[in-house]
Amino acid sequence: MIEVFGLNLLGLIGLILFFGVLIASLRGWIPQDILPVQSALMLTAFILIILAFILGKPIGLKDIQMNIYLHPITALIAGFLVAGALEAAGAFKAAINILEKLSKTTLGLPGTVVILVNIPTIFAMPCGRILAAALIPAAILFGYILAREHKQPALASIVVFGFIVNAAASCGPSPLGGIGMVGEGMAGGLGVAGVQLGSFVNAQQIAIMMITAVTMLSMSLVFKITPDELLIASEEKAEEKREKKEGVSREGYISFFFFFIGIAIVFITQPPIPIQTILIFFVVVIMLVAKISVKDLIGGVILHPIMAMISGFIIAGALVAIGSFDVMIQILNVLAQTPLGYIGVAVLIANIPTILPMPCGRIIAMALMPGILLFGLRMTEIGLPEIATPILLTAFIVNAAASCGPSPLGGIGGIGEGNLGTAIGSSGRPQQVGIMIGTGIAAVIISFFGFI
């Protein structure tokens, strides 16, 4: 094995190539319309396999397959089928209608906005894009009404991007194949004390509430984003017309309440049945109630996060096989000897996903999760409490899940920017501020209260 400065050369090349591809994609040196970051990472894995062969440490498909976890992938697909069924049944339109009615109660406009911007994490779909796309008309509508009432156009952006960052982060705590499930599965598999499926969910959800609020506050105080008023006004009118014309069907309400009550029962009773089976049951019931076709279901499947997850698993498999994570731990150990210490390094690596925001948080989450877990275990080895590993993992997962919001490479933020007519990437900074604070809050919650 060739070594450089005491580090395995192949592992080091793997790490440099991995981070190099991420940075080059972000900086636009790798044109995303020609080679998207997911494909670039697959190509990197292929190059690493060839390099390993040349350097006399061949790795096989088996080594890479070992790192592909099927459970979150199948849960993700089942989650998309539920989302497709709900969309086709008109359940999301029913949700918008209910919100409009809520705004006429004691809650008023501010209370309805608080609920609206947090809806994605309450329902925690496997990909934030599902609810971001479905409910953005509601966010624009309420944002526009607020802006008109207070004569401040920037208020529309505050509501829209609060909603967007919440949607982006919501795939972390999703029980339908969320990023958190992967971390919980890996940590539980390695015997990290007390970790099981669902352990990180509540801490993540609570942290996301703060991510949302801090993002909105930072936009109100510092990062003011003025939307294109004409664009919003025309979209608001179009939405009002569409709603008057289409209305909301009875099946939409039934599907909405069936899903809402059904998912609540699942969370409360935690039946010993795989989540995929439960989701398929949901799909069948909604299909029967709303008489929707298989085509509608397939329409709900978004390939982007599935590919992101698979490419993340594959590059992680290659990095594990060539020893890149051992090199990463060695480097982090050296960094921990500086004034940063182990805690400083942990803070740094928990925030890497938002420093290098990818179009889907699953890319960097799946790729780095084994390394993060190893570093967490290393922290307990040097005498930090055993809870240090789940703290680091939860913080990293929240950060990774939310990181697709500020990504300039076609992240969820782009949905809001497109709808408001603002510059691409303009919502990045306020979202990053919110995510940074939320990452810390997730860590504090696990630290003080454990797996609440």
Next chain:
Amino acid sequence: MAYTIELFMVSVGVGLISGALINISIGYKFHNKGGLIGGLIVGLLMAIL
């Protein structure tokens, strides 16, 4: 995870804080009743779901 008093306290507490922060962000007083009740509902829903 089991429903504990800590979970509800933290979730509702953070919900209230986030409600107050959103109130300020969208041009209302931090103690606007609607925003606070909204935060409370969100906190409860997050804890239950």
